[in-house]
Amino acid sequence: MQEIVYPGDLIADTQIRAPNVYVENGKSYSMVLGFKDSSGSGIIPFEGGWVPKIEETVIGIISSERNNVYEVDLGSHHRALIIGGKYERFSFQIGDVVEATVKDIEDGRTIILSYPNALKEGTVISIKPSKIPRLIGKNNTMINQISQGTSSKISVGMNGMVWIRDGNVALATAAILRVEEEAHVPGLTGRIKEMVEKR
Amino acid sequence: MGAINMVKTAYIKQLMSTNIREDGRGFNDSREIKITTGILQNAEGSAQVDIGSTRVLAGVKLDIGEPMDDTPNEGTLAMSADLLPLASADFEMGPPSPEAIELARVVDRGIRAGKCVNMESLFIEEGKAWNVFVDIYVLNYDGNLFDASEIAAMSALLNTKVPEYADGKELRDKRIKALKIDNVVTSVTVAKVADKILLDPNGDEEEAADARLTIATDGKFIRAMQKGLGGSFTQKEILDAADAALNRHNKLKQVIEKTR
Amino acid sequence: MASKANKPELIVNGRRLDGRDFNQLRPIKIEANVLKNATGSAYLEWGNNKVLAAVYGPVEAQPKHMADPSKAIIKCRYSMAPFSSLSEHNRSGPNRRATEISKVTKEVFEKVLMLNEFPGSQINIFIEILQSDGGTRAAGITAASVALASSGLHMKDLVYAVSVGKIGEHLVLDLDMIEDNYSDSDMPMAISPRNGEILLLQMDGEYTKEELEGAFKMAAEAGKEIGAVQRNALKRVYENVVSKYNGE
Structure with a gap:
């Protein structure tokens, strides 16, 4: 696990422009609780509200x-x-x-x-928007796995709302809430697979 | 929360024909109940109760006061409840809501009618008696506050120690004896959703419910009842709920007494 | 409140009644993310204080005419449970003292949170004192800061708070209830550790300018310790989940 960055932590002695970093008196600080993005200089937050983007x-x-x-x-x-x-x-x-x-x-x-x-029909649950990318998974792997394992139709909104219909909706809901809860825990895909295929 | 409740309500009503609930439970299944007692030291008694993700904390304070005029040889009991704004986005800041007052009064009635607290044991001397205050603090809301609060209040009272009294004053740091409890009351709450009866409703189910019924019992007698919300119950539904309350009492009582 | 007539000796043989040094904090424990419904939350024990803090938001500002089109507004409620004190039962609901503390606490976070990101919205901060033993406003702010960080809201710093009082000639850190009742002076502060700026300052009693400087120094030292506890609480939220599954 990478080192955790806290709000107010110094990121650079210079002025940098990067996600979740703010500048004060020529220095750059983190504005969130998260960890350093290995591919850039920004901070990836653990939690966070939804910031709308065009076309999503x-x-x-x-x-x-x-x-x-x-x-x-x-x-x-x-x-x-x-x-x-x-x-x-x-x-x-x-x-x-x-x-x-x-x-x-x-x-x-x-x-x-x-x-x-x-x-039409079905239900909607709301999870933390910051966990939506994990719920979708790389190339939709996570969401497809839940959808197939429970025979449910699932639609995911980037704002955190998830629509579920048909199949075992209770199990699909439980699996989605578990993804939300354990989004940062390694081996999540395996655990969800076991959960939805057990029945 | 708003609009999402409309969708959940429609879905929960639609589910009623399948005999499976939103969270996969059967109609007569309760969620897991967890009790932790003695978590506060300044209070003379305390208990925290989790039913699913509903969390309620009850604290008991004992003050020296006067007996009531009509019961000069007894102490007094007062119950209050707060639906804290930190427990739900739907709870607001401000004076106690009618819902909070109803909650406190229903819990109070069960415990009072069940003669749970030995009121004579609270008498100190001529004109002096212990005033017992039970405060119910709702910390996280996901339905069925009535049963969670009843259990929390009962458990906190069972956890209560009475301070020593000497020279006209209480010695708060010397708690010498357990509060005398003569009876244990538990409650069972059901909700009516699309003409089906659900035990231990969660938050979404309460939102979808037409009517709600709480029955408090000591196993022998029904001690208090309260019907809530706009809908109605048939007589049979009420008798069935009474059965459920009586049947579940011993098990709940065991859980409560085990954690005192 | 307490009568000065029967004032106990607060310092015996150079130590405080509970055995602490003048510049020693009481033990502090924090757990983050304890309430399911809240956007962020924290439970804190600071000596015998027990505090729950929760954050909800951003939500739509209520009532609507209170909304600020340029930034989010903060609503803050500090409240003491009726069973929170060792002495008698208190009426629930905010009194004048709680109303003032709610106000100055709100003002602490107005400077720390990046409110212009959410115009027209509202952020709610709730602090419930479940058990009190002196210094509850500092405990509440320290807990709320962790709750805010765990909510993911953008903020400039992990603020902490602590009080420095005076017993006789001595500056003493983090007064407990007895010390608070009988001390000569008390000065709660909330501080941004990143730059040492002071976000809350209240004081009553008597301080010289030199003592004021000494108090700031003492608070800054304490901040290192408090900050470490705050950070550890946040760290554990993620590490805990990891270890839960490594064991299986």
């Missing part, structure tokens, strides 16, 4: 509608909107689960979504 996939729930503009609850402090137009009309209901793509981010907290697609 999110999952949310329709929470209100007015004049063909739908507000989507992404489980974060952001305000996310699906804006219908003259030629693009949607017919979502409040409470519908939607998968969509981040099209634009305004003033740091308003997100414009595009290509919304309703995910």
Whole structure:
């Protein structure tokens, strides 16, 4: 295991620009709890909220509608909107689960979504967004393994919401929550494999 | 949390036809219960109870006070509950909510009606008696606060030591005898979701529930009941829940007494 | 509170009542990530103090008119449990003292957290004193700092807090309850260890300017020890998980 970096730790005596590093009086410090990125000079955080990026996939729930503009609850402090137009009309209901793509981010907290697609039935769980990459795994290995082992359909949003339907949903949920809990523990793929294939 | 609850509620209701719950439990299965007592030293008694990821801490303080006018030879018992904002994103700062007050009062009724605390033993001398304060602190919420709080309060009372009394004052650092407990009350809570009855509802299930029922018992008698939320129960459902409460009592009592 | 008339001798043969040196901290233990629902959390024992701290957020600012379009706002609640003190039962809910401590604690973290990253949002910091034995505000801030780090929120430093008091002519570190009740002066501080800047400062009693300097020095020394405990707590969260599976 690499050495842990704490908030306020000196990263460089000079001014560097790197992820999760801030500069004060010409020196660079970590702004998170994490570890050094071996391929760069930034810090990879252990935990962290979701910072939206254009073109990434999110999952949310329709929470209100007015004049063909739908507000989507992404489980974060952001305000996310699906804006219908003259030629693009949607017919979502409040409470519908939607998968969509981040099209634009305004003033740091308003997100414009595009290509919304309703995910029917099933359930949604929310995990820490920082654990989503681990849940997906390299080339989707982790998520495919859970999906196949439980015969469930699973859709993953980068904002931390995960939609699950069919098959053994309880087992799929338990496996996903275990990935969240043990994201940093070596050998996770093996343990999850054992968990979902045992039944 | 908001909108995600709508989706979970719809899913939990849909699941009711399959006889399997969100977390894989059967309808009559409880989550694992863990009790830790004596974790606080300034309190005269304490207990922490985990039911799944619900966590409740109960602390007991004893002060010298006056007996009530109508029971001049007895001490007093007061129960209160706090749904701490650190326990859930849905709990708010501010004065006690109706939910917190209901929780404290239901736990209080079970323990009082069950005559669990020997009130005469709290009498000190003419005009002086111990006032017992039980405070229930909800630290993490995932459903079924009623059973967790009942167990925590009961366990904390069983863990309580009475300070020595001398020359009109209490000696807090000399705790000489255990608080006299005559009876042990436990409770069982069920939730009604889409006409099915679920024992020990978790947070999502409580959110989806139409009605909730808590039955406190000492194994022989039912000592307190409380129906909550907007829905209703049939008489048979209530009698079945009473059976469940009576049947589970001995096992719960053993767990409580083992950890005192 | 306590009457000075029956003041006990707080220093006997050059040592404090609990046997500590003047510049010695009480034992401190911290465990991070103890509450499931919170974004970040920590449990701390500092002498006989027992403290739970939790962080939620960023969430949407409530009520909406309180939202700041340029940065996140912080809400902080410091509260003492009704069963927290060895003396009588306390009413639950914030009193004037708790309200003031909540305010100055919030102001500590306003400087430390990078609030401009989350405009219009709110970050909640909750500190519950489950058991008190003097110095609870310092204990609360030290715990909250670990809770914040474990939440992943961006922050400039791992802040700690400690108090330096005065008994007779002596500067003494980290007053416990008895010392706090009978001492001549007390000065709680919260400090950014990276640059030594002071984020919380309260004081009552009597200090000369020289004593003030001495107190700062004492607090800085203590910070090394407190910081190590904070870091170890955070480190263990990840190492614990590792060892859990190495054994199987």
